[in-house]
Amino acid sequence: MTDVTLARGGATLRGTATGTGPTVLLLHAGGERRGVWTPVAAALTLCGLRTVAFDLRGHGDSSGRATTLRAISDDVTAMICREPAPVVVVGASLGGLAAIASLADPRAVRHVAGLVLVDVVPDPDPARVRAWLDDRGLLHDRTELVEDILGRGPELLATATKIELPILLVRGGPRSPLTDAEVERLRAANPAVTVSRVPAAGHLVARDAPDELARIVADQASTWLATETTARRAFALQRSLGADRLDHPGGTLLAHLHRVHALTVEWSATPRTQLAAICHATYGTDGFPHALMATTERRRLEGIIGPDAESLVYLYGACDRSNTYRNLGRQPLPAHDRFTGDLTPIHEADLVDFAVLTIANELDVARFARLPGTALNEIRRLVAALAAYAPVEAARALDDGALA
Numbered sequence: 001m002t003d004v005t006l007a008r009g010g011a012t013l014r015g016t017a018t019g020t021g022p023t024v025l026l027l028h029a030g031g032e033r034r035g036v037w038t039p040v041a042a043a044l045t046l047c048g049l050r051t052v053a054f055d056l057r058g059h060g061d062s063s064g065r066a067t068t069l070r071a072i073s074d075d076v077t078a079m080i081c082r083e084p085a086p087v088v089v090v091g092a093s094l095g096g097l098a099a100i101a102s103l104a105d106p107r108a109v110r111h112v113a114g115l116v117l118v119d120v121v122p123d124p125d126p127a128r129v130r131a132w133l134d135d136r137g138l139l140h141d142r143t144e145l146v147e148d149i150l151g152r153g154p155e156l157l158a159t160a161t162k163i164e165l166p167i168l169l170v171r172g173g174p175r176s177p178l179t180d181a182e183v184e185r186l187r188a189a190n191p192a193v194t195v196s197r198v199p200a201a202g203h204l205v206a207r208d209a210p211d212e213l214a215r216i217v218a219d220q221a222s223t224w225l226a227t228e229t230t231a232r233r234a235f236a237l238q239r240s241l242g243a244d245r246l247d248h249p250g251g252t253l254l255a256h257l258h259r260v261h262a263l264t265v266e267w268s269a270t271p272r273t274q275l276a277a278i279c280h281a282t283y284g285t286d287g288f289p290h291a292l293m294a295t296t297e298r299r300r301l302e303g304i305i306g307p308d309a310e311s312l313v314y315l316y317g318a319c320d321r322s323n324t325y326r327n328l329g330r331q332p333l334p335a336h337d338r339f340t341g342d343l344t345p346i347h348e349a350d351l352v353d354f355a356v357l358t359i360a361n362e363l364d365v366a367r368f369a370r371l372p373g374t375a376l377n378e379i380r381r382l383v384a385a386l387a388a389y390a391p392v393e394a395a396r397a398l399d400d401g402a403l404a
Helices: 034-046 069-081 094-102 126-135 140-150 153-162 180-189 210-240 253-266 271-279 295-318 321-327 348-368 373-386 391-399
Strands: 002-008 011-018 023-027 050-054 087-092 112-118 167-172 193-198 333-336 343-346
Touching (some): 002 050, 002 069, 011 069, 087 210, 094 153, 112 210, 153 180, 180 193, 210 253, 210 271, 373 391
Antiparallel strands (some): 011 050
16 A cells, blocks of 8 residues: 655645556545545455545545536546556546546546446436435535536536446445436436446445445456457547448447447457457448458458457458348357358357347447338347347347337
């Protein structure tokens, strides 16, 4: 355990670093101090992660005045940028709002692998927040900061909408002040948001259920950190190949790739599938004939996402759907290669990853394309058939409002 200090003009921020490995930055809630993270940090350290927790300005051992969110979010940007990338940021309540505001700054974005919001959304109902804080005697001492934050709800939601990083929202249980409507508004604004719940906790999850919160953060951080650098390179390649200039339901092909990738992250798909989701249209597909790269350049894609993920990209792009889909349910699945005319059986793990990628793609199309009822029925039948290989993902897709 090491003490750390960050000088910020009129404030000195004091923190604690523990462990070694990739960094998880822990940002506490308003009225708390960094010590609330001690049991969480201890558990994350055992998972091979380094943690850094500061007292926010005006809290604990840190000096300075905490009267505006901008001052605190600028501090958070400095905290992020002092660490070697990639960093996972975990923000509870005030800390989560400051993290969202910080990620409007490209300097912070370049350092961050993912964001965990702990029982906070960018635009909670102001009247309900004031009442909740007042009931707990927390409103009087920080009225100026509270009013500044509540006046920024639309701005913070707009920022959260534009964040192209994976976001996990960890909700408390029935004692949490968050409403289902607020959570769904955030998810509608940014489909990359996934949700986990800790039923035993109230709003202060780190205090109420530190072990469970640490487990959730460790699992998610490990996934993000394992694929973060490669994922960024993969997205950069897709952009360089023109994915941001190709129309696709829901905007551009690049936006579609981000959303499909987010679904595979939400479903805890294999790292290989998550990377393939970013690049699944690289060689074109039977339903999207705009190839970004020729199959003769496969080694180029291999060099970025690895041969395992690239082979799934090729399998998905090469699939002759009319001839392959008629055999769905069989194991192995005989797949017809539309590029070569070959017939290749898909076995076991490959078959699961192929099914998950297909379901994620079809669900996003159903969500954003204006499809007639006959086309939606075809997608439902396809997803139902793929349940033979990926039953959990198929069930989630079929329960989604776009297909239900």
